[in-house]
Structure formats: structure tokens, C-alpha cells
Amino acid sequence: MADPIHQFEIKKIATLGHIGGQEIAFTNSSLFMLIAVATISLLMLGPTMGRRLVPGRAQSLAELSYEFVADTLKSSAGAEGMKFFPLVFTLFMFILTVNMIGLIPGTFTVTSHIIVTAALSLLVFFTVIFYGVYRNGFKFLKLFVPSGIPVYILPLIVFIEVLSFLSRPISHSVRLFANMLAGHITLKVFAGFITMLGGFGIAGWIGAALPLALTVSLTALEMLVAFLQAYVFTILTCIYLNDAIHPGH
Amino acid sequence: MRVSTLNAMIFIKFSVACAAARILDSDIPPAYGPRGFWGGEGYSHPLAAWVEGMADDARDEKGSEKGPADEAALSARLRTLGSKLGSTQLGKKAEDSSSARPVADPSAMARGFRLSTELVAGVLVGAMFGWLLDRWLGISPWGLIVFLLLGFAAGVVNVMRAAGVAPGSGGSGSETNKR
Structure with a gap:
């Protein structure tokens, strides 16, 4: 039986160079990231080159994805959050495309490696910290001090809030x-x-219909999950960015 | 002959029953399965109310924003563009805000998974923090014990926040809920 973990193996395609004795390699993961970026560019830039008032199919796809992300961002981070639209849109499109490409048999799923998702969520985490401090200064620390808390349990609450804040990138990426x-x-x-x-002859072929049907339906479920997880990642990014813009609520 | 008419009658009855079933299906909200599984009416994710609340806050807060000049200029441009867009899409906007926004979180499994990761992440961060503190300060088991408990508390807070349940602290509890 095929090894179910085998599909996640990182294979080196070419060596780009060395940094401090560490090999920098172009792997199948990098290849599929590049494919995803190329696909997004093709889907977004191509149809919007010749803009038409009545959009065609491809242009309507681009416009729909724009409006979807813009609505999500506006509804959770306010109009001011639109400053972060490029970041949020890039994250959404990248994760969605990478997930969808991973569903094609024989391809590699970039987001099935925690190092990739951790890098994405740490990007959001540090963006929140840096922009929050840049915009609000010390008032950003009000994030950890909820108002209306009695003084005697405030230290405890602050510790819990800090831990809760630090646990965000973990749950976000995992x-x-x-x-x-x-x-x-x-x-x-x-x-x-x-x-x-299938190796058991006729009876086996009949029995194999059940896992075949399950595989087909699981593929449909996986498509839903691929979209849903991209959306959940995006909406959590928006909520965290809202904290950077309006701390202390 | 009789057999074929019988067959036809059965077919007609069957198709009528099917049509009726379809009508019933579409009229009555499904009583089976998780509530609002496919974004059915009557169900709104706690996150939705929370998100709407935040959006309101953002609109209230707009007047008191501050920042460097280019940022202000950028936001002013964004606002003018936004108002222009708003005037062109007025009808659509009104319709949008009047009807409850359909929340795209249809899968209950995804929601459950989200909540469980929130709890686990809190505990993990607490344990890691306590362990590091133990190593740095040499207070052998105490850092781990205290921070594991604090991490558990943080995880529970995370879960309550993610579920949209107002955490303790007074009647309103909306102070922390909005974040």
C-alpha cells in the first residue's frame, strides 16, 4: 500500500547556493509556490488588462474575489483597515490557490507544512505588533489591560491576556x-x-466501490475545507489587524 | 393494458409526491442536522455579531484618528473614493446593511476545530513560557506549574472569545468581547 505520508516529502530540485553552511535549495515546495503565484497573476492581471464595463467570466472572477476580501476586511477592521488590503488579499489568494492546487492528484500541498503556515501567521503577528506600536505608541499595551477589571486581579488578567496574545500565531498556523x-x-x-x-478479484472490485465513492465525496469536502481554511485565515488576520488599529476595546 | 395504466398512475403519484416533498423541503427550514448547517436562516455565528460590533466601533472611531501626514492624506483619499463608490452603489449598500450578512462559516467541523486549536494553543504557549522561565531562572517546577495553569486560563479565554461568549467581569462583558 502506498505510504500516505509520502506525498508530503520535500524533494530538492536545484541548489541555489549556501548561506553559512546551510544549503539553500529550490524544492518541490518552492516550485508549487511559484506555480500558485503564476496562476494568481494570470487570473488577476490577465482579465483586468482589457477592462470592460460588463465583465467577462475571467474579469468577473477577479472582481468577485476583490469584493469578497474587501467586504471581509471592511466588516471586521473598519474602513481604516483597507490600508492592509494588499496584505490580506495576497494572503487569501495565495492560501486559496495553494490549497486548490494541492487537491489536484500528484501535486504538492504547500500549506501542509507547518513551516509555511507558521511563516504566514508570524508575518501577520509581527505586522500587528509593529503597526500597533507605530500607530498607537504605548496605548497599544491597552490591548492587554481590559477596562473595567478590579485592580486586585489585574496582574493575573494581564498575564492571561499576554499568553492569549502569544498563542495567536500558534492557533492561526496550526x-x-x-x-x-x-x-x-x-x-x-x-x-x-x-x-x-482491487487485488482480491471480482469481490474485491465490488467492495472497492465503497472507498471509491468515499474518496470522491471526500474530495468535494476537501474543496470546501480548502476554501474555508483560506477564509478563516483571512478573517482572523482581519480581526488581529483590527486590534492593531483599535487597541483597548 | 391495466398494468401500464397502473404504472402510469404510480408514476404520477410518485412525481406529485416528489414535487410536494421539494416544496416542503424549500419552505420549512430543515429540522435535521446541525442548526444552520448551510447558512440557514435563524442562525448567526457568534463571530458575526462580534464582527458587526467591531465594524460599528471602527466607524465611530474614525473621527479621532491620528498619524503622519501621508497616512492622513492616504486615508482621506480612501475616504473620498469610498464615498464616491458608496454613492454609486447606494442601493446595494442599503440592502447589504439591512439584511443580516450571511456568514460564510458553514462547516460546524471547522468551527469545532477552530475552538479546539485555540484551547491547545493557549496551553502550549503557557507550558513553553513556564519551561523557559524554569530554565532561565532555575526555579525548577514552579514556573511550569504556574504558567501551565495561566496558559490553560488563556486558552479558555481564547475559546470564549472565539465562540463569542461574553467572558465574566460584570454584566455587560462587551469590553473584552468586542476585541
């Missing part, structure tokens, strides 16, 4: 990574059952 990893392993295991049962 959610996307674990969903992708678990989904792809499940798909692979059920697909493996088909070939296993």
Missing part, C-alpha cells in the same frame, strides 16, 4: 496546517483501500 495535512492523509488512505481491495 489550524490551516492540520486541516490540510489531515485531509490529504485521509484522502490518500481511502484511495489506498481501492487498490488494496
